[in-house]
Amino acid sequence: MAFIEKGKKSLGEQVRGSIKKIIPAPVFRVVQPVYHFFLAQVAAAFYRYPSRRMLIVGVTGTKGKTSTANFLWSCFTAGGYKTGLLSSAMICIGSRKIVNPYHMTMPGRFTLQQLLWQMVKEGCTHCVVEVTSEGIKQFRHIGIEFDCAIFTNLSPEHLSSHGGSFDKYQETKGKLFASLSKKQAKILMGSVVPSAIIANADSPHASFFLAFPADKKITYGLNTSADIRGHSVKLIAKEGTEFFVGRERYLVRMWGAFHVSNALGALAAAQAYGVEDEAIRQGIGAVSVIPGRMEKIDAGQDFTVFVDYAHEAVSINASLEAAREYAGKDRRVIVLLGAEGGGRDKEKRPLMGDAAARLADFVIVSNVDPYDDDPMEIIEDITRAAESAGKERGKNLFVVEERREGIRKAFSLARTNDVVILEGKGSEQFICVRDKKIPWDDRTVAREELERLVGH
Numbered sequence: 001m002a003f004i005e006k007g008k009k010s011l012g013e014q015v016r017g018s019i020k021k022i023i024p025a026p027v028f029r030v031v032q033p034v035y036h037f038f039l040a041q042v043a044a045a046f047y048r049y050p051s052r053r054m055l056i057v058g059v060t061g062t063k064g065k066t067s068t069a070n071f072l073w074s075c076f077t078a079g080g081y082k083t084g085l086l087s088s089a090m091i092c093i094g095s096r097k098i099v100n101p102y103h104m105t106m107p108g109r110f111t112l113q114q115l116l117w118q119m120v121k122e123g124c125t126h127c128v129v130e131v132t133s134e135g136i137k138q139f140r141h142i143g144i145e146f147d148c149a150i151f152t153n154l155s156p157e158h159l160s161s162h163g164g165s166f167d168k169y170q171e172t173k174g175k176l177f178a179s180l181s182k183k184q185a186k187i188l189m190g191s192v193v194p195s196a197i198i199a200n201a202d203s204p205h206a207s208f209f210l211a212f213p214a215d216k217k218i219t220y221g222l223n224t225s226a227d228i229r230g231h232s233v234k235l236i237a238k239e240g241t242e243f244f245v246g247r248e249r250y251l252v253r254m255w256g257a258f259h260v261s262n263a264l265g266a267l268a269a270a271q272a273y274g275v276e277d278e279a280i281r282q283g284i285g286a287v288s289v290i291p292g293r294m295e296k297i298d299a300g301q302d303f304t305v306f307v308d309y310a311h312e313a314v315s316i317n318a319s320l321e322a323a324r325e326y327a328g329k330d331r332r333v334i335v336l337l338g339a340e341g342g343g344r345d346k347e348k349r350p351l352m353g354d355a356a357a358r359l360a361d362f363v364i365v366s367n368v369d370p371y372d373d374d375p376m377e378i379i380e381d382i383t384r385a386a387e388s389a390g391k392e393r394g395k396n397l398f399v400v401e402e403r404r405e406g407i408r409k410a411f412s413l414a415r416t417n418d419v420v421i422l423e424g425k426g427s428e429q430f431i432c433v434r435d436k437k438i439p440w441d442d443r444t445v446a447r448e449e450l451e452r453l454v455g456h
Contacts, residue, residue, distance in 0.1 A: 043109040044143025050116040061152030071266030075283030079275035084119035084127035106135030177212035201226040256322035292426025299450035303414040309426030313351035320359035332361040337423040341373025353385030366406030
């Protein structure tokens with residue numbers, strides 16, 4: 001059984017189409033917030049409020065949402081609970097998994113509710129939902145009764161969707177936490193489900209989210225006196241990233257110290273809902289790959305290739321630092337990156353170029369999702385910043401507009417044991433150009449180009 005039947009318009013799309021036929025476009029733009037709210041309520045009612053029959057955890061923040069959600073799904077699963085997952089990388093119903101095909105973290109309201117309904121129908125008792133500020137702004141969280149909210153971190157991103165205001169961005173995220181006090185009492189497996197807030201105490205913004213009411217409030221972190229504090233982080237070749245909580249050892253089977261914070265958030269939430277420590281350890285250790293998140297691509301080449309989703313400066317810093325650590329002293333790091341168009345956060349482009357130039361030996365700037373913007377304008381915004389940070393065009397900085405050609409260029413520069421990292425797309429299934437969605441997967445294209453290179 002498919003998750004969602006392909007080629008068929010969702011009920012939400014049919015409703016939207018009908019409304020647009022009745023209401024003139026200028027009027028529709030004015031009433032759009034009301035429309036979004038109304039549609040969310042109708043969708044939840046149509047599918048008989050499936051979230052009321054599961055323990056629902058929402059994960060929000062600027063970075064780390066997907067990894068935290070995947071770790072928590074794995075912990076709940078290891079604890080013996082059939083669990084659903086809605087994230088930007090993957091959608092899971094129990095053990096059935098697909099790569100998210102929607103090019104958005106939170107799909108349309110009817111699709112969301114249909115997926116939750118399918119989870120209930122197939123016996124899921126728990127569900128983890130990645131929640132974005134854009135999704136909240138469009139009321140996609142309405143009709144989902146969350147029991148727990150996890151805050152990962154907050155940094156300036158997507159501000160153009162919030163009037164350029166960081167405060168409004170934070171307040172939008174806060175609506176997820178505010179919803180906890182409004183949920184109906186749930187009794188699952190014979191027990192009342194408590195509300196819980198899980199917050200990363202390493203973030204200076206944690207106090208804002210902890211101020212909302214909840215039955216339980218738990219903090220986690222690496223550099224603070226958090227309730228759950230990770231320490232002794234160590235990268236272990238061919239194994240992953242080790243860390244301790246108290247005397248208990250955990251192993252994340254992925255490369256990068258930044259994964260530890262995300263694993264801690266999942267650990268805290270799993271403990272809050274009664275998952276035993278050994279199951280949590282197994283759950284964290286069972287996640288060896290998250291699609292498009294520092295995902296290694298191997299086609300027999302003599303250098304390392306990672307596909308990653310990082311699409312703003314802070315994430316690029318983290319992933320390139322991990323790549324640099326992986327490469328070691330005498331090996332080079334080559335990065336391909338780009339930025340989205342469509343009016344999305346133009347101010348982040350030079351920051352991305354600066355980060356790439358400082359941390360990589362070679363930088364290739366290429367397309368991501370230009371939408372209606374001029375692709376070369378986006379590319380030049382990044383490239384000029386990389387030049388200002390010391391890179392030289394034609395020497396260690398290259399502009400290649402077509403993404404496949406850019407990937408090919410990155411691979412052509414690689415020597416034995418170098419590290420190549422392809423940033424910005426992760427496991428996304430399309431490139432968006434104007435009003436077209438062109439089928440695309442960095443992982444597939446990378447594998448094709450590597451096989452061509454090694455002569456498979």
